[in-house]
Amino acid sequence: MPEQFAVGDHVRWNSEAGHVEGVIVAKHTRDVRYKGHTRRCSAEDPQYEIKSDRTDHVAMHKGGALTKL
Secondary structure, three states: OOOOOOOOOEEEEEEOOEEEEEEEEEEEOOOEEEOOEEEOOOOOOOEEEEEEOOOOOEEEEEHHHOEEO
């Protein structure tokens, strides 16, 4: 099972532009519509909304894509 994170955790993930760092602003444990697509989420496999430190862009990723800083 992937590591569980909490709102406020500072994390890093890999994007097309390289590594990005940001802060988790929401944790989703139920399916959610995000940018026009349904993201599959559960309590065992949540997805996290992360706000980039540099650009304020918000991305959504599963815990397996994140590294806690």
